[in-house]
Amino acid sequence: MTVWIEGATGKAGRRVVDALTAAGVPVRAASRHPGEAPDSVTPVRFDWYDETTWAASVGGAEAVFLKGLDSDDNAATIITRFLEAAPAVQRVVLMSAAGVEQAPDHAARRAVELAVQNSGKRWTILRPNWFLQNFNEDEWVFARALRETNELYAGSGKSRISFTDTQDLADAAVTVLTEAGHDGHAYTITGPESLTFGEVAKVLAKTSSRPIRHVDATPAEHRKHFEKSGRPTAWVDHMLDLFKMVRAGVSAPITNDFEQLTGKPSRTLAAYAEETWRPTNQR
């Protein structure tokens, strides 16, 4: 079985590529800018907004890992068209997000889940919670403010999130792609603890020996902060919606789906921080 991976250069997709490769599964790694890769990985050009790239990119892959199109209201339509144009693909693993199942059917990300479920393909949905790696790898969500001003900028109050390590998401993806019994199932992949941003800031500060603190922005301040990125308004709106969900408590629950899938405990903030925020480990 060859697996085609969308978002193969991203925080999650990159680790899915590595984890599948380590498990001996041939991979086609899709990106708008495919680069060098080891022998077992075929880098392929793919752009959701250039349909002429789709068929050649997927090639003969029997399974796909999709992360979908964030902050695009037409995502479900585009993904339906994409799956219709890939008759050789039998198996779809969709990376959605924790809590999406609670959204109304017409909400963009829930509509994507439904599009995959109604595609006629065998499907599994993985719903990770907020990634720990956003703190050092997502420039505009948290990483830049943390690096430049030691601010963990998040309008979250005392709400909690059971953050997911992207490595756990990748390990869960390998399990559902390589083992039988996961068709028609959705799994919510969370970390083992539900934390406020204030608690996260304390751990990052202690591990990095830097004066990192949580800045609890109002929605208006948060909008201005995200607008500095120069990203489209749809992305800014999407981020503010996500924080609204956090404040409503949607991101707090902890599940044991990861442990049940892989037999391993999920990774902690402390483990992530040790690996990434120790002064000797920071790049």
Ligand SMILES: NC(=O)c1ccc[n+]([C@@H]2O[C@H](COP(=O)([O-])OP(=O)(O)OC[C@H]3O[C@@H](n4cnc5c(N)ncnc54)[C@H](OP(=O)(O)O)[C@@H]3O)[C@@H](O)[C@H]2O)c1
């Ligand atoms: N971040 C979180 O905390 C979090 C938590 C739960 C769920 N999720 C879900 O995870 C997804 C984001 O994954 P991520 O954080 O791993 O991504 P990411 O690090 O933001 O990377 C984005 C990826 O998308 C690719 N991409 C962007 N525009 C594209 C286009 N037009 N056509 C094809 N590929 C395109 C990029 O590839 P190139 O630039 O190389 O083309 C890159 O690989 C979202 O759907 C979100 O709902 C995220």
